[in-house]
Amino acid sequence: MAERIDPNLHRELKTFGAGDLDICYSCGTCTAICPLSDENSSFPRHVIHMAQVGLKERLQKSIEPWMCYYCGDCSDSCPREANPAETMMAARRYLTASYDWTGISKKLYLSGAAEVAAVVLVGVIIGLLFLFLHGPVVTDRVELNTFAPVKWIELGDLIMAAILSFFLLSNALRMMYWFIGKDKDLHVPLSAYILEAKTMLVNFFTQKRWRGCSEDHTRWLKHLLLVSGYLTMLTLVLILLRWFQTDKIYPIYHPQRLLGYYATIVLLYFTVDFMIGRRKKKERIHEFSHASDWMFLVLLFLTALTGIMVNIFRISGLPLATYIIYVIHLMIAVPMLVVEVPFGKWAHLFYRPFALYLVAVKDRAKAMEKARSKKKAVAAA
Amino acid sequence: MTERRIGVFICHCGGNISDYVDVERVRQAVEKEPDVIVSRTVMFACSDASQQEMIDAIKDEKLNGLVVASCSPKLHLYTFRAAAERAGMNQYQYIQVNLREQDSWAHRDDMEKATQKGIRLVRAGIAKARASEALSTFRVETKPSVLVIGAGIAGLRASLALSDMGLSVFLIERESEVGGWTRKWGETFLRDKKGYEYVEKLEKDIKGRENITLFTNAELKEQAGAVGNFDIKVQVKGGDAISLNVGAIVVATGFDSYKPSEGEFGFGSPGVITLPDFKQIVDSSPEGKIEVNGRRVKDIAYIYCVGSRQGDEVENPNTYCSRYCCSATVHTAGLVQRKDERINQFHLFRDMRTYGKAELIYEQAAKHGSVFLRFQDAPEVRSEGEKIVVTVKDELSGGDPFEVAVDLVVLVTGMVPRENSSLVGNLKIPLGKDGFFNEIHPKLRPVETVMNGIFIVGVSQGPKNIAESVASALAGVAKSAALLMKGYVELEPFVAVVNNDKCTWCGACMEACPYSAIRKTVAGSKEVAEVVPALCKGGGACLPECPEDAIDLRGYTDEQIRSMITAMAKEVA
Known part of the structure; x- marks a missing residue:
């Protein structure tokens, strides 16, 4: 069955920030120069061609956008100056929006105002919850766990994590269905999914594929450090909250404080570094910044900043300031997670390793099938 | 008959010949041939020094026949004819033997046999020279007027340029108005100037010229005569035939647009139209939208190469590329986009040939x-449903x-030869396999035909865009003027001649001549055949038809050919 062309796809992708893909004449220089594309995947050209022609279904099934880490070499060498790297970026946004069955993601991507409104709305709800439900305000000393009892916060944490995980995983399942489920010719045994689990874990924690981008691993290292800080903080506030949110002030060498400081410093340093990069536009990769790119960075920075301020006020023995900044902290952190995790840029943290995992699963299934048919042939002989 | 004194020069061609043919042995074998006075080998016969050596030999030895055994006459026939002429010898008593293409290059594997063949070839050349006559070109007076057939952009532009040179022009057009295809167009590539404006300007110019006579609704009915002096009859619709006398004819009959057959790419069903039809719709569409058959167009697919570059899937395929269509289609797409930028346009093409400046x-x-x-x-x-898929x-x-x-499929149709078989019959100029008129040489003589004085310009010769058609038209003008401005033409003497004593006028020769060069005349008391030299191409079709053996061909007489065969058949010692 021939696939039907969607004539509006290229316009749609442009609203997601695609480069000048109309001008591309499919010479393939981008693919030739790309250090990551190989004989099984001919991006960026393939992705650009799908976008240009209007092969919507194909593009949605494609995993290729996730295999690119945006080094920008393709855009530097494009003879048409069509900026293929930015189109790859737009394709990732488009896919994130396509996976999301609620349609929220698309709305947020296509309108910066909608994204701001969503963040403000969630922030206000958090603020109102604290306004009406906060515990007794002790003013002669800092008692954060009286103002905001850790078990209630932890409960909120878990509810939020459950909801966000539901959205994120259901979206990821759609990605899996399009990539593997729609491939009717292929049977993927359960063992393939289990055996490739390590691919998921390795790529999630190391982003090692990125190292293939260029000789210079600075960007990979910076990103790796940022992720380490982020994951540390996520662990502290989600899993170890009872241990982390204490009224007792531990000595400075205590792991609770050391881990917190490490995560904060990394988050502050690199979000500022990345923001400066996007602002200066010195490098090709920072030439274009979508509203969604800024939103994630700014929220992450503000979360870390308000988080450390809670700590400073707490140690300085300023009860009211601590309580207020704590509320503000959550009014930023929660919307960041709610908006960005399943619907926004945060999702790439999960989608990228998941995509590589799916590719590995598919390859393994194919290899298994081949081995099986070979065996059959041998047996028949 | 005067004593024959023949010089023979055998060329090494720097080894091209002498590596495979023993030229010295050839020389020795022919030096004793009757009437051979001079026989030499030369390294490069075409070099200035060798030509001077020939000239000196002709003068010193009073030669009246010259044989150069070298390369193909296509390369150096005129070189050595000119050398003979400079030495005061009749140029038509020069004979070229092709010892390179027909001998050394063809038989590199066997020097002995190649040398033997060389000897035979040179002997034949000598025999031909011995039987050669002193001939001279003949002059035909030319009329300073030109018939231009077809008043499309090429015919119009050619007429004006001929008029500029002071030649009288008779411009005939089959349709009721001038301008052909170009008149139908609005914006044309590359500069978006309107086609009908070009035509209007040319038409106005032409009407202001006293030496251009335009006949519309007119067709060529009869053509007789020859270069410099054609007798023409033009039939104007509903009127009498008009007789004209012109020195040259410029054919600018243009093309038909390929008409797809019913069902070819959906042709015949609503929403499937050809590029020329669509272009006219686009030209007349208001800003903001394009409608076809009352329906607004949102998505268009162009299918390229319809009727061009066909393969074996059709009978008598048009194998050529129509040249204009890729450029015209992307240009039309630009016009569409400017009228309504929301329209999606899909170009389904085989190869994109927007050559030259049309790439932009x-x-x-x-x-x-x-x-x-x-x-x-x-x-x-x-x-x-409503859509076409x-x-x-x-x-x-x-x-x-x-x-x-x-909503719309546009078939990018190519150019096909005009349907005008009566004109083809009248002009007797050959058609190529593709059905367009055939030029003599595609690169060096692109507007000339085998019929002296008849030129093919514009798309009548093969697909072209407007600019190329006009350039071709002006080439036709230059060739016509070169012919007519001198007042006479000089023609080669290789024509058939009738021996009136032998001829009994049976008419067989007239029937055989493809150029209508033979007519009946009266010589003394009897009817005989007469060859019109200006029309005769020296083709020789009449010779074998004559039951009385009364026709001979100058430069290729029966005597010459017989003596050549005899010389060739003689054993090589």
């Missing part, structure tokens, strides 16, 4: 959202089939 309009079309899909196998067209196997996606649903 391809670039513009690509920039403004036109999508280009290359195919190998022809796309398929079917209707689906085109299936194309996209080459860049490994030939995977995709469907595009559109």
Whole structure:
């Protein structure tokens, strides 16, 4: 069955920030120069061609956008100056929006105002919850766990994590269905999914594929450090909250404080570094910044900043300031997670390793099938 | 008969000949041939020094026959004729023997036999020279007027340029108005100037010229005579035939647009139209939208190469490329985009040949959202409700089939030869395999035909765009003027001659002549055949037909040919 062309796809992708893909004449220089594309995947050209022609279904099934880490070499060498790297970026946004069955993601991507409104709305709800439900305000000393009892916060944490995980995983399942489920010719045994689990874990924690981008691993290292800080903080506030949110002030060498400081410093340093990069536009990769790119960075920075301020006020023995900044902290952190995790840029943290995992699963299934048919042939002989 | 004194020069061609043919042995074998006074070998016969050596020999030895055994006459016939002429010898008593293409290059594997063949060839050349006569070109007075057939852009422009040179022009047009295809167009590539404005300007200019006579609704009825002096009859619709006398004819009859057969790419069903029809719709559409048959167009698919570059799938395929269509289509796409930028345009093409400066309009079309899909196998067209669905196997996606649903399919139709068989019959100029008129040489003599004084310009000769047609028209003007401005033409003397004593006028020769060069006349008391030298091409078709053996061909007389055969058949010692 021939696939039907969607004539509006290229316009749609442009609203997601695609480069000048109309001008591309499919010479393939981008693919030739790309250090990551190989004989099984001919991006960026393939992705650009799908976008240009209007092969919507194909593009949605494609995993290729996730295999690119945006080094920008393709855009530097494009003879048409069509900026293929930015189109790859737009394709990732488009896919994130396509996976999301609620349609929220698309709305947020296509309108910066909608994204701001969503963040403000969630922030206000958090603020109102604290306004009406906060515990007794002790003013002669800092008692954060009286103002905001850790078990209630932890409960909120878990509810939020459950909801966000539901959205994120259901979206990821759609990605899996399009990539593997729609491939009717292929049977993927359960063992393939289990055996490739390590691919998921390795790529999630190391982003090692990125190292293939260029000789210079600075960007990979910076990103790796940022992720380490982020994951540390996520662990502290989600899993170890009872241990982390204490009224007792531990000595400075205590792991609770050391881990917190490490995560904060990394988050502050690199979000500022990345923001400066996007602002200066010195490098090709920072030439274009979508509203969604800024939103994630700014929220992450503000979360870390308000988080450390809670700590400073707490140690300085300023009860009211601590309580207020704590509320503000959550009014930023929660919307960041709610908006960005399943619907926004945060999702790439999960989608990228998941995509590589799916590719590995598919390859393994194919290899298994081949081995099986070979065996059959041998047996028949 | 005067004593024959023949000089023979055998060329090494720097080894091209002498590496495979023993030229010295050839020389020795022919030096004793009757009437051979001089026989020499030379390294390069065509060099200035060797030519001077020949000239000196002709003068010193009072030669009246010259044989140069070297390369193909295509290369140096005129070189050595000129040398003979400079030495005061009759140039038509020079004979060239092709010892290179016909001997040394063809028989590199066997020097002995190649040398023997060389000896035979040179002997034949000597025999021909011995029987050669002193001939001279003959002059034909020319009329300072030109018939231009077809008043499209090429014919109009040619007429004006001929008029500029002071020649009288008779311009005939079959239709009721001038301008041909160009008159139908609005904006044309590359500069977006309007086609009908070009025509209006040329038409106005022409009407102001006293030495141009325009006949519309007129067709060529009869053509007789020859270069410099053609007798023409023109039939004007509903009027008497008009007789004209012209020195040259410029054929600018243009083309027909390929008409797809019923069902070819869905042709015949609503929403499937040809590029020329669509172009006229676009030209007359208001800003903001394009409508076809009262329906607004939102998506268009262009299918390229319809009726051009056909393969074996059709009978008598048009194998040529029509040249104008890729450029015209991307240009039209640009006009469409300017009228309504929301229209999606899909170009299904085989090869994109927007050559030369038209590459820029391809670039513009690509920039403004036109999508280009290359195919190998022809796309398929079917209707689906209100829409037309085109299936194309996209080459860049490994030939995977995709469907595009559109409101309009535009068949990019090529150019085909004009249907005008009576004109072809009248002018007697040959058609190529493709049905367009055939030129003598595609590069060096692109507007000349085998009929002296008849020139083919514009698309009548082969597909061209407007600019190319006009350039071709002006080439035809230059060739006509070169012929007519001198007042006479000089023609080669290789024509048939009738021996009036032998001729009994049976008419067989007249029947055989493809150029109508033979007519009946009266000589003394009897009817005989007469050859009109200006018309005769020296083809020789009449010779074998004559039961009385009364016709001979100058430069290739029976005597010459017989003596050549005899010389060739003689054993080589």
